[in-house]
Amino acid sequence: MxxxxxxxxxxxxxxxxxxxxxxxxxxxxxxxxxxxxxxxxxxxxxxxxxxxxxxxxxxxxxxxxxxxxxxxxxxxNKLTFDAAVTQHISTSTLLLSMNAVSFETACEARFTLERACAGLACARRERETFDLMKAEVDRQSDPALSDEAFCASDVAFHRAFVDAADNPVLSYQLAGAVEAMQPLMNMITFPARDRARIVALHIGMANALKARDADEVTALLHELETYTLELADTYRARRAGT
Amino acid sequence: MxxxxxxxxxxxxxxxxxxxxxxxxxxxxxxxxxxxxxxxxxxxxxxxxxxxxxxxxxxxxxxxxxxxxxxxxxxxNKLTFDAAVTQHISTSTLLLSMNAVSFETACEARFTLERACAGLACARRERETFDLMKAEVDRQSDPALSDEAFCASDVAFHRAFVDAADNPVLSYQLAGAVEAMQPLMNMITFPARDRARIVALHIGMANALKARDADEVTALLHELETYTLELADTYRARRAGT
DNA sequence: GTTTTTCATTTGTCAGACAATTGAAAAACT
DNA sequence: AGTTTTTCAATTGTCTGACAAATGAAAAAC
The missing domain is CATH 1.10.10.10 (Winged helix-like DNA-binding domain superfamily/Winged helix DNA-binding domain)
Known part of the structure; x- marks a missing residue:
């Protein structure tokens, strides 16, 4: 041995x-x-x-x-939350890219974890996070935005949502799940129509969060998950057809 | 500059x-x-x-x-899930120990994330995971078990539960949250009466999982969270009184 | 054709040297 | 005495050259 x-x-x-x-x-x-x-x-x-x-x-x-x-x-060194988040994201990203994790699996994990934050986020959200999310939504509405920048803004939006739960440990854990999806999302192209749908769901989320309606937030996250999977399917079909 | x-x-x-x-x-x-x-x-x-x-x-x-x-x-190197989990646990543990994260915050994050797995775990659980959880419960029922071994078995039990969701990405993310709590839990002593309560909740969880009753699992996880916080409070009070 | 030996390549370790940095101590100067 | 300047010792950063150990491929012997 x-x-x-x-x-x-x-x-x-x-x-x-x-x-x-x-x-x-x-x-x-x-x-x-x-x-x-x-x-x-x-x-x-x-x-x-x-x-x-x-x-x-x-x-x-x-x-x-x-x-x-x-x-x-x-x-x-004192390990700061920022440094830990950076490390966690880097490991998560590498893990997804090196293990050919299916888009479905990664997506499921990410939205499952994100939905877990709905309750706390609605209970504790402050005005500032809401403004932050709105700002990202505005950015996403700009048709001139590149697909990559759109994805980056999407990540920022969801991280703002997670941060609303006001639990640094939760934010740290979630950062890995949310950010690691970005390279996978970047492979997809987002036509104007798809973007509109996503932005609409984001607006809905922001408003539900403002109204502290956790069930609505959860439902919208479910919709977003379903729609994201649809987009990935479409992308795959288009790629196979070409 | x-x-x-x-x-x-x-x-x-x-x-x-x-x-x-x-x-x-x-x-x-x-x-x-x-x-x-x-x-x-x-x-x-x-x-x-x-x-x-x-x-x-x-x-x-x-x-x-x-x-x-x-x-x-x-x-x-190809980054394996095992290696990633090890890294993630190590970073998470260090983060909690170096940043004086309150027990409440860590506990909240951990159980929030764990509850997120309830739905998938109930939908997909196999016979083996159930057996695995029962085995840990049996181990926990041994009064001769040291506090540290009790905690280790507790971690194993909860990781088995998370694994039941059958999503490796989810398991990876959760491992950090669950394992990083262990050093904090190890500071607490578990008298026989407290152990009995925990074991009872574990048995309940295992049975609810078997019955695919996600709501019951969620409720029990809530109880477990509340009880864990109580124990930590008691520990703190005893320590302050001495 | 098979086994043994040789060998080149590559990483692991060591020793010694000098440069760069940096704060503390010493010296010089009010 | 107090302040500024100079010196200096400790420490990390880098380079050079050397030898050991491992390892598979090639050559040689059988």
């Missing part, structure tokens, strides 16, 4: 794991300074290159940042 | 970004081989150490794997 550990003979991976564990377990706290590269060389009895490769691994995972100079070194 | 780009003078970060872009954009596909380190040295006009640090960054993000030997090199 092959060695299960991926770091059988990869010192930098082992060292990175050891340091990572100290960060995750809380031995090292945010903004704590790691030992200098020279110290780590001694501690792990390896060369500086190896230590540096380990540190670069942690830096790539956004766990540490480095600073040069007399008071420099490697410091534990 | 300070340079916005974090890689002002960090060649390995720049090179990693360049290669990452090629992977994400699809120029390099799964299992494609990257140029050898020597080739990359030439291409980017840097030393081997710098190239290696860049490659280690990509390896840390699970984007590539490396292999020694004649036919070795760095190869683009």
């Amino acid at each position: 092959k060695n299960a550990s991926p770091s059988a003979s990869d010192l930098s991976a082992k060292i990175a794991d050891a340091l990572r564990q100290e960060i995750i377990s809380g031995v090292l706290l945010s903004d704590d300074r790691l030992p200098s590269e020279a110290d780590l060389c001694e501690k792990f009895d390896v060369s500086r290159s190896t230590v540096r490769e380990a540190l670069k691994r942690l830096a790539a995972q956004n766990l540490i940042r480095t600073q040069r100079g007399h008071t420099g070194g490697a410091f534990v | 300070k340079n916005a780009s974090p890689s002002a003078s960090d060649l390995s970060a720049k090179i990693a970004d360049a290669l990452r872009q090629e992977i994400i954009s699809g120029v390099l596909l799964s299992d494609d081989r990257l140029p050898s380190e020597a080739d990359l040295c030439e291409k980017f006009d840097v030393s081997r150490s710098t190239v290696r640090e860049a490659l280690k960054r990509l390896a840390a993000q699970n984007l590539i794997r490396t292999q020694r030997g004649h036919t070795g090199g760095a190869f683009v």
